[in-house]
Amino acid sequence: MGTAGDILDLLQESVVVRSPDGTIRKWNKASEALYGWTGADAEGRPIHDLLKTRREQIEPLEAALRDSHRWEGDVVRRRADGMLITVHVRCTRRGDDGDLVETGVEVSAQRRLEDALNRAEHRYYNVFQAMAVSFWELDFTPVGAMVQRLIRNGYDLPRHFAENPAFVRDMIRATRVIDINDQSVQLLGRGDKREMLTSLEPYWPAESQHVYAESVLAAIAGKPHYATETRLSSIDGRQFDVWFTACFPPEMLARGKLLIGIINISADKKAKTALETSERRYRRLFHFLPVAMVQLDRSELAAVFAAMKADGVDDLPGYFETHPEFYDYAANAIRVVEANRRAAELFHAKDESQLIGPAGRLWSESGAIIRQSMAARFSGAARFESEMKIRTFDGQICDVLYVAFFPEAFDDEAIGLSCFVDISERVKAQAMLAAVQAEFAHAARVSMLGELTASIAHEVNQPLGAILTNGEAALRWLNRPEPDLAELRALSTRTVSDAHRAADIIRRIRSMATRGRPEQTPLGLNGVVEDVMLFLEPELRRQNVEAALHLAPDLPNVFGDRVQLQQVFANLAVNAMQAMTQSERRRLTIRTFGMDGRAVGAEVADTGSGIAAEHLPCLFQSFFTTKDGGMGIGLAICQSIVEAHGGRIEAENIAAGGACFRFSLPVHAEVGV
Ligand code: ADP
Numbered sequence: 150m151g152t153a154g155d156i157l158d159l160l161q162e163s164v165v166v167r168s169p170d171g172t173i174r175k176w177n178k179a180s181e182a183l184y185g186w187t188g189a190d191a192e193g194r195p196i197h198d199l200l201k202t203r204r205e206q207i208e209p210l211e212a213a214l215r216d217s218h219r220w221e222g223d224v225v226r227r228r229a230d231g232m233l234i235t236v237h238v239r240c241t242r243r244g245d246d247g248d249l250v251e252t253g254v255e256v257s258a259q260r261r262l263e264d265a266l267n268r269a270e271h272r273y274y275n276v277f278q279a280m281a282v283s284f285w286e287l288d289f290t291p292v293g294a295m296v297q298r299l300i301r302n303g304y305d306l307p308r309h310f311a312e313n314p315a316f317v318r319d320m321i322r323a324t325r326v327i328d329i330n331d332q333s334v335q336l337l338g339r340g341d342k343r344e345m346l347t348s349l350e351p352y353w354p355a356e357s358q359h360v361y362a363e364s365v366l367a368a369i370a371g372k373p374h375y376a377t378e379t380r381l382s383s384i385d386g387r388q389f390d391v392w393f394t395a396c397f398p399p400e401m402l403a404r405g406k407l408l409i410g411i412i413n414i415s416a417d418k419k420a421k422t423a424l425e426t427s428e429r430r431y432r433r434l435f436h437f438l439p440v441a442m443v444q445l446d447r448s449e450l451a452a453v454f455a456a457m458k459a460d461g462v463d464d465l466p467g468y469f470e471t472h473p474e475f476y477d478y479a480a481n482a483i484r485v486v487e488a489n490r491r492a493a494e495l496f497h498a499k500d501e502s503q504l505i506g507p508a509g510r511l512w513s514e515s516g517a518i519i520r521q522s523m524a525a526r527f528s529g530a531a532r533f534e535s536e537m538k539i540r541t542f543d544g545q546i547c548d549v550l551y552v553a554f555f556p557e558a559f560d561d562e563a564i565g566l567s568c569f570v571d572i573s574e575r576v577k578a579q580a581m582l583a584a585v586q587a588e589f590a591h592a593a594r595v596s597m598l599g600e601l602t603a604s605i606a607h608e609v610n611q612p613l614g615a616i617l618t619n620g621e622a623a624l625r626w627l628n629r630p631e632p633d634l635a636e637l638r639a640l641s642t643r644t645v646s647d648a649h650r651a652a653d654i655i656r657r658i659r660s661m662a663t664r665g666r667p668e669q670t671p672l673g674l675n676g677v678v679e680d681v682m683l684f685l686e687p688e689l690r691r692q693n694v695e696a697a698l699h700l701a702p703d704l705p706n707v708f709g710d711r712v713q714l715q716q717v718f719a720n721l722a723v724n725a726m727q728a729m730t731q732s733e734r735r736r737l738t739i740r741t742f743g744m745d746g747r748a749v750g751a752e753v754a755d756t757g758s759g760i761a762a763e764h765l766p767c768l769f770q771s772f773f774t775t776k777d778g779g780m781g782i783g784l785a786i787c788q789s790i791v792e793a794h795g796g797r798i799e800a801e802n803i804a805a806g807g808a809c810f811r812f813s814l815p816v817h818a819e820v821g822v
Contacts, residue, residue, distance in 0.1 A: 185229030290405035728757025
């Protein structure tokens with residue numbers, strides 16, 4: 150029915166030709182676009198059926214068309230895709246029974262555009278509010294009238310303004326404030342915007358009047374804007390140095406409106422800006438330093454600490470012991486308020502924000518150390534440092550150096566700063582070194598045993614020889630017609646005791662040569678010396694070394710590992726023997742002594758070559774040796790054993806010749822003297 154290339158298709162509006170009963174006869178391209186139906190879909194269909202014109206709108210529309218041949222208005226219809234649209238429709242009837250022509254434009258599109266405009270305006274309004282500049286929209290219509298009058302009467306405006314400050318003041322007073330942004334309320338008001346929407350007068354001190362006059366002259370001269378530095382006053386009389394700008398856009402001027410901007414440039418503002426800059430700098434540092442850092446809010450705990458102190462608590466470690474639940478509370482009362490990027494990496498967090506919250510989580514593996522840190526703060530320390538372990542968010546354990554700062558500058562705000570330096574590599578290296586050292590200790594022990602094999606063999610041979618002799622004697626006694634039972638018993642007793650002695654020696658050697666786990670027990674140092682002497686005596690005899698023991702009676706026990714301490718004496722004694730090979734007089738002296746009941750000491754002295762002065766500082770270093778085929782590990786092992794037992798070891802030369810090695814070990818607390 151429709152004719153191709155219809156002229157109607159050139160129109161932007163939807164045009165529908167329909168019969169009086171509503172059957173669609175023509176449907177242009179714009180209708181297709183508007184309603185989504187093609188000409189073929191539409192032509193021949195009743196229009197309100199196809200477009201689902203809202204029922205209540207059909208009757209008035211059709212009635213109007215019957216009566217007046219014209220109707221115009223909005224109708225709501227449904228597109229082919231189901232979407233509801235509002236269409237502004239104009240209908241005209243051609244003659245009484247002729248077809249009707251309906252044109253339509255979607256109004257919802259128009260509305261959408263308006264909404265978008267509104268939103269944009271709103272956005273700009275927000276920008277206006279958010280800018281750091283105080284903005285004022287002013288109405289100067291009354292001022293315009295005052296000025297016009299002067300111009301009409303031929304006044305020289307600059308001169309008149311200069312000579313009549315009262316007139317300028319009147320102009321200022323007549324200038325109405327229409328709108329201001331939040332910054333203006335902050336800068337010049339006292340919190341209430343409405344009280345400021347009156348006159349410009351309160352903000353304009355007399356000394357700045359000329360600035361107002363000049364801006365009026367600039368506007369009259371057709372300048373687009375005027376700017377200068379001046380002084381303005383807040384509503385309650387505080388004065389500020391400001392940068393003042395007035396804009397005169399022609400379209401605003403035409404409506405008697407004008408926009409001014411005010412920026413506070415007074416000294417305290419400058420100071421604030423400097424502070425902001427330094428704060429920004431600090432934040433940049435904080436965030437990008439390659440050290441994991443978190444900022445802690447300690448205000449709650451600080452208050453609790455203050456209350457505890459007021460209550461007479463002065464020993465926080467003691468308090469922790471009597472109130473075990475207090476630590477959990479304290480650790481979580483401290484909150485992480487900021488964390489840097491490296492901290493997020495160290496804790497395997499997905500980002501910095503995951504670290505924000507109670508600090509207890511960061512310290513889960515190191516309660517004892519954090520208790521120390523808190524105690525340090527409690528007693529006024531400004532800093533605490535310790536190695537500790539952390540657990541990452543994905544459950545891995547990591548060694549860190551923990552440093553807590555309690556900067557005095559932030560005392561009021563109770564802010565703390567905690568740094569975590571990843572030292573897992575270092576700790577791993579140390580653990581490896583310790584393992585290597587243990588390995589060497591073992592090797593050194595075995596090699597020492599190697600050197601002593603001859604003596605050991607001799608030592609074990611003695612009881613074995615005695616057992617043999619006893620056995621043979623026993624057999625002889627048994628072969629007698631009347632065996633002497635008493636003699637046999639005596640021989641058997643000696644045999645058993647000799648066998649015990651042999652077994653004992655073997656056991657000691659085995660314990661020296663195997664790598665058992667160190668066992669900490671209370672033990673007497675004199676007993677350790679006796680063990681070692683038993684083992685060394687044959688070698689001492691072989692080398693013609695005279696041994697002198699000066700063991701203090703009633704020595705308090707130490708707490709430690711027997712085999713390791715034997716090792717110390719054995720190493721020192723073997724070194725002494727080796728130092729005396731060229732000496733004429735060979736004397737090994739071992740002394741033990743008490744030290745104020747808190748420690749016990751031991752000395753191993755010889756009459757050997759002594760130690761060259763330049764070697765004294767490096768004796769205890771691993772691999773330092775002056776001997777051909779020496780390992781240089783013996784003294785390093787002695788030092789690590791003594792230090793692991795909480796003691797100290799040192800060496801010195803003896804005036805009369807020879808060296809003396811001395812070490813001390815703390816007394817086992819529970820035993821005392
Ligand atoms: P090594 O015995 O394998 O050299 P040590 O660590 O036991 O390793 O000793 C390191 C060095 O200390 C020795 O090489 C020696 O120079 C010196 N030294 C140790 N003990 C004595 C001593 N009693 N008298 C003199 N020098 C000693």
